[in-house]
Amino acid sequence: QIQLVQSGPELKKPGESVKISCKASGYTFTDYAMHWVKQAPGKGLKWMGWINTYTGKPTYADDFKGRFVFSLEASASTANLQISNLKNEDTATYFCARSYRYNHPFAYWGQGTLVTVSS
């Protein structure tokens, strides 16, 4: 069955970096787009951008340009989100989500990874 399994929770200090992974199984990884979605504690969902799993090209929403990097380990069917120079406002749960084409609905989601940034 189709699964997106994300890495575990992270506790980081301001200024540090974090890398979250999203391992896909049950389908051909490069046939589907992968999106990243942020949810701050008690808040709604915010689309961060997506990565073309066939070409590796990332697209970022404006609020996520600069410190955020989407990458792939295609041989391992894994998408990664790296956040550098962490700030308190990066504290959130981050979800990966799969769509057939980049502008299709998000039919499958990872379980989410909580990143806590605190000194």
Add this chain to the structure above:
Amino acid sequence: DIQMTQSPASLSASLEEIVTITCQASQDIGNYLSWYQQKLGKSPQLLIHSATSLADGVPSRFSGSRSGTQYSLKINRLQVEDTGIYYCLQHYSAPFTFGSGTKLEIK
């Protein structure tokens, strides 16, 4: 950016009642609108895609409709397990944007 104005922000309804949640898009998004249910501590789950199509495995008491740039999610015969937060998402044009969410509680 396309704005998605979702209402109401919260809703309390009784079992077996009918509830409707709406999202108003700030411009034409065609049928590039989907609805998600998020239960506490869980990831969102797709309910409706293409504005009106039921996702696989979703109970038929859920339905979606469109009138111009207004989109609605209707839940017939409300059940206890329908508690959660509901979001719309426009995926017509990047940046994709979610509605602000509707918290649904059962009285």
